[in-house]
Amino acid sequence: MxxxxxxxxxxxxxxxxxxxxxxxxxxxxxxxxxxxxxxxxxxxxxxxxxxxxxxxxxxxxxxxxxxxxxxxxxxxxxxxxxxxxxxxxxxxxxxxxxxxxxxxxxxxxxxxxxxxxxxxxxxxxxxxxxxxxxxxxxxxxxxxxxxxxxxxxxxxxxxxxxxxxxxxxxxxxxxxxxxxxxxGTGSKPLAGRRILVTSGPTHEPIDPVRYIANRSSGRQGHAIAAALAGLGADVTLVSGPVTLADPAGLRTVHVETARQMLEAVRAALPCDAAIFVAAVADWHAAEEAGSKIKKRDSGEVPVIAFAENPDILRTIGHSPERPPLVVGFAAETDDLLANAARKLERKGADAILANDVSAAGGVMGGRENTVHLVTRDGVEEWPTMSKEKVAERLARWVAAKIGEGAPR
Missing domain, CATH: 3.40.50.1950 (Flavin prenyltransferase-like)
Incomplete structure (x- = not known):
């Protein structure tokens, strides 16, 4: 120490x-x-x-x-x-x-x-x-x-x-x-480095009162942004709708939808590293209703057509503007490591932090996390710890990777 x-x-x-x-x-x-x-x-x-x-x-x-x-x-x-x-x-x-x-x-x-x-x-x-x-x-x-x-x-x-x-x-x-x-005595290995972090869910409106979302509190993403800032990084946090306070000492951009998040991410480039923690909804309503969809006396259930949202991690991972270090998260309910390994290749990431969000693994939104760091070199299993400690460990890993020259 x-x-x-x-x-x-x-x-x-x-x-x-x-x-x-x-x-x-x-x-x-x-x-x-x-x-x-x-x-x-x-x-x-x-x-x-x-x-x-x-x-x-x-x-x-x-x-x-x-x-x-x-x-x-x-x-x-x-x-x-x-x-x-x-x-x-x-x-x-x-x-x-x-x-x-x-x-x-x-x-x-x-x-x-x-x-x-x-x-x-x-x-x-x-x-x-x-x-x-x-x-x-x-x-x-x-x-x-x-x-x-x-x-x-x-x-x-x-x-x-x-x-x-x-x-x-x-x-x-x-x-x-x-x-x-x-x-002014803290170790600042990321001083002068620009890092982007996404956090929280996205809300995809169906009508003025309803939306599609994932069960994400934003705690992990916000903790990672704060830990990176604590190591001296110039952090831009792009956050979906959460109830958390903006972390001190960094720039927070608030968005609602996946499309808005992608736009904010692109605006934050170029940077030295991007950490994609947000639980982005995969789909949005193809046509958002202008007024509240009402129940029908006939009992007929309205049919909602969905359109696919942009895959932010994959878009940036394969972009000419790709940062030198790209880290994604994989929240899975089954085949955790296999799905994370496929995601690593498919989305052009350098590392995936995979966590089990099945009933056995613990639902999203909790205060602790059990994650596996999946890279092309193999799998590193991390013990169950608070999200703050996961953030601290990841921030140190990012600092080490940037220090040795992040992989491409």
Whole structure:
């Protein structure tokens, strides 16, 4: 692991939310990169993770008491606020954000934040209703105006059953990348490279209220775009309709149909690599109805004629404008590797990431992926991992291929 944060001192404030468990992995990731991590825990954080585990992973004393006699004889909260290079708040709860926005102090964490004379980076984590509440939005705007920086939140399932939306804390690796970017120390093997990524489904209208689509959340494509940008690439993300926020630090082009996506892809060329992750619908209605198709009293079912959509991967894979590196995705329900190998040749790709979307393999739209990297050199099986980790691994593979001269 490259020591991209060597000699950097990070004061980590752990807020009191269920996402506090991620702070343990975050500490490990920061220290892997050479950072010195000093933890401050709120009282509520101790209800989710123990000071013992935080201290063991950080190899540091864990601070938490504003009225500690040994620490406060020399105004310890001021010392903590000013002897580090960065104050990182993860998770940043609605309570912590509100207190800092209004200058309220009631414990060591808020005292340190108010006394800070170094950059503050927050990773919010809360229920979507709390994140979208007007008070939180006001506090967010105030904190940004005050110079506080943010990473996340992301969209996804909450700890509460049946709850989903924006409010998930960013994954530890995404937070680490934000810290590296803040210091300008991250490894940037793709700096100066232009990369195109497609993501999400396409929606092919049947009438003004109905459409054809694939079951794609866009999570994998968006994660890949963010990971490539994190390695320094100049990324253009062409996204079909999704509920995800646009990833920070890159250019996002929003489209609806396959034909619009192909047009946006062509507009993004030339580039050094193209990663086609979008689950593009194979067909569209040959004639889109101008008004809603109504049920008929006779029970007669309307007949809809379909026309084939452009095959974007194949079009670009065999185009004179073809990028030096072309990667496609194959979502299959059977004969996974055989179908992926055929797709590799037929569509002119250099690699296909194949994943099983059958009932046994897991439906599209989930948070994890099990993929096989299929190239002309063979098949590389990747273990089941989060889509963020798949993205990170693919981004590193792309960087290595571009570095050695991508195959044609």
């Amino acid at each position: 490259t020591a991209t944060l060597s000699d950097r001192r990070v004061l980590l404030i752990v807020g009191g939310g269920i996402a506090a468990y991620k702070s343990l992995d975050l500490i490990r990731r920061l220290r892997e990169r050479g950072a010195e991590v000093t933890p401050v825990m709120t009282r509520a954080a101790g209800e989710f993770v123990t000071p013992l585990s935080v201290g063991a992973l950080s190899a540091s004393r864990v601070y938490g008491d504003l009225f500690d006699r040994d620490d406060e004889h020399d105004v310890g909260h001021i010392r903590l606020a000013r002897t580090h290079d960065l104050i990182l708040v993860a998770p940043a709860t609605a309570d912590l954000m509100a207190k800092l926005a209004h200058g309220l102090v009631g414990d060591l964490a808020t005292a340190v934040l108010l006394a800070a004379r170094v950059p503050v980076l927050m990773a919010p984590a809360m229920n979507p209703a709390m994140w979208n509440h007007p008070a939180t939005r006001r506090n967010l705007a105030t904190l940004k105006d005050d110079g506080v920086e943010f990473v996340g939140p992301a969209s996804g399932e909450m700890a509460e059953s049946g709850e989903a939306g924006f409010g998930r804390m960013a994954e530890p690796l995404e937070i680490v990348a934000a810290v590296e970017d803040r210091f």
